């Protein structure tokens with residue numbers, strides 16, 4: 001502590017660069033402060049610090065297995081964020097002076113670099129804007145931040161007594177239950193489970209928090225109700241969605257997309273109080289949508305779309321500008337390539353001509369290369385074991401291919417399968433277009449040399465917010481990777497891509513992604529870090545989003561075989 005004080009005394013009022021002398025570690029009594037990286041000026045991204053307690057006196061039950069540890073780390077990250085909000089004054093001079101922050105978690109519980117809990121210590125990775133007056137060191141303000149505010153944040157969030165231990169226990173137990181529940185899905189023959197009482201709607205289109213006012217809690221239809229036994233909570237009932245083809249039908253504004261959206265996010269665990277904490281979907285579920293304008297590199301979409309104008313083959317399809325239907329087909333082929341057992345499709349965000357083609361249009365248009373999705377859903381399940389949940393409001397033909405129909409009315413689901421059978425009898429069946437072919441996907445080979453990380457003299461591979469990755473001079477747009485939930489995942493993906501490009505030659509997309517995730521599993525997310533000590537702000541992405549990002553690189557060259 002005295003060393004820290006004397007350095008601060010010495011550099012007071014000197015040029016901002018003098019803060020570099022702070023780099024190092026300091027014993028501050030209850031914890032050790034590591035100053036890993038000092039910012040260049042008050043307007044640059046804040047300095048990276050870690051605070052590590054001298055011991056871990058939390059009950060080991062809170063972090064005694066890998067699932068609980070991740071959940072407890074998530075809890076503590078939120079506790080630090082809350083403590084910072086209460087304790088830190090912020091704004092102590094120019095630029096980011098006096099700002100203190102920790103990675104901001106989404107509603108999902110994910111492995112992150114923000115917190116490390118071991119049997120011996122608890123370590124929070126934070127960022128601090130070292131205070132300046134103009135462009136000179138403000139030692140007094142720095143003392144207040146580092147020696148008053150930070151220790152208070154530690155007392156309120158990283159040691160027993162500072163946190164609400166009952167809430168911590170509920171947090172880890174809920175996450176453990178959700179994990180267990182997701183694990184049960186295959187043996188129950190289900191692709192998803194929505195607990196009775198779950199709150200699915202969100203506050204707004206811009207907020208992932210639960211809708212508070214007038215939210216109708218989820219109630220399973222009797223016919224689909226499943227009761228399970230969870231390790232902490234005990235018995236739980238809710239709607240089980242079986243494998244196969246499930247239709248979610250209903251009038252406009254009755255909660256169809258809200259249900260599908262909740263399912264697509266429930267590949268992740270959510271915090272207690274989110275409303276979706278006991279909603280689970282197969283962890284490899286992929287939301288599929290149209291995304292016209294995206295680039296596609298060497299994807300085999302011939303099972304869905306035949307030869308294009310000019311006899312152009314679609315078995316090795318590349319374009320800088322896909323149409324609605326070809327982009328949706330590419331999204332499906334890429335999901336199958338990485339591996340999925342469940343596709344989630346919403347009519348609202350699909351290309352109409354990809355979903356369906358009626359008989360009059362078939363009569364008029366003879367040169368149509370597209371086999372509509374309606375003819376694919378059954379073969380996808382029969383041949384590849386891939387289930388589909390599809391939201392439709394307008395296209396009754398889908399009744400012909402559904403194993404079951406969930407009807408949403410006033411946000412309440414009912415099992416409309418028997419009525420769907422009656423309706424089907426009343427109308428002549430739709431003639432399928434013939435045998436749709438689905439083949440197991442091939443692993444494309446990626447040429448790493450097609451990605452150029454150079455930008456001026458430097459090489460860059462970094463995340464920018466939730467939906468952009470900067471690779472050299474290219475900005476990769478991930479807006480339509482809807483299952484990407486926090487910027488930390490985007491950052492991790494950027495670094496995985498950077499590591500892949502640094503390697504040589506051509507490799508299969510699946511092996512690139514699997515190897516990267518296996519090495520994270522083995523060495524932790526920290527291993528993607530670029531500075532000694534503080535790794536930066538990262539969260540664990542899924543294989544599907546890593547591949548999804550690679551697939552959207554415009555310069556990417558890839559091909560089958």
Ligand code: ADP
Pocket residue numbers: 200201202211214215216217218250251252253254255256257258259408411
């Ligand atoms: P659809 O896809 O059937 O047209 P949406 O899922 O988009 O309908 O839902 C329409 C509106 O209803 C949205 O604003 C949504 O937030 C709200 N909503 C959905 N489910 C519920 C619910 N259970 N309780 C209250 N509001 C809901």
Ligand code: MG
Pocket residue numbers: 253256257258348
């Ligand atoms: Mg909708």
